[in-house]
Amino acid sequence: MECPYCHKEIPQDSAFCYHCGKELNGEKKEIKESKKLKKNPRKNSFAKLGILLFFIALIGLDFIGGTVVNAVGGNVKLPYIISSLLYAGALVCGVMSLKVDKDDQKKGYAPTGNKSYAYISIFLSIFVALVNISQIILK
Numbered sequence: 001m002e003c004p005y006c007h008k009e010i011p012q013d014s015a016f017c018y019h020c021g022k023e024l025n026g027e028k029k030e031i032k033e034s035k036k037l038k039k040n041p042r043k044n045s046f047a048k049l050g051i052l053l054f055f056i057a058l059i060g061l062d063f064i065g066g067t068v069v070n071a072v073g074g075n076v077k078l079p080y081i082i083s084s085l086l087y088a089g090a091l092v093c094g095v096m097s098l099k100v101d102k103d104d105q106k107k108g109y110a111p112t113g114n115k116s117y118a119y120i121s122i123f124l125s126i127f128v129a130l131v132n133i134s135q136i137i138l139k
Helices: 025-034 046-071 077-106 115-138
Strands: none
Touching: 046 077, 046 115, 077 115
16 A cells, blocks of 8 residues: 555555654545445335335224224224235335345445335334234234
8 A cells, every 4th residue: 555645655554654654544534435335226115115005004904994994893803904914015115125225235336225214114014013913813
């Protein structure tokens, strides 16, 4: 490696140049920043799809569907079973979003999925699906 200040050869892992005494940590940071990931040509929408499935299940089936079925005297377990399947789909979408981003990073591409949405999709789906399953068992 060459010192960026005095241009003399120094060992690769040097923190200081032993010729001119300058600190090289700033130069190492610049080298790390230059290894940025390439722009990813594909989109990763799994996390957004997971959030969409979660809210469809929560609002459409658990709240509205459960209330309507209960009001007409139907089997209340049915909307909870269907919404549990949608929660499982949301969970799979969240995991797939994280997996696609990890695979893309291994290939040198920047992640295009939203990690926060993926985690929300995963953990909220697990929580509400467990609540639904307990409701199915207890009713």
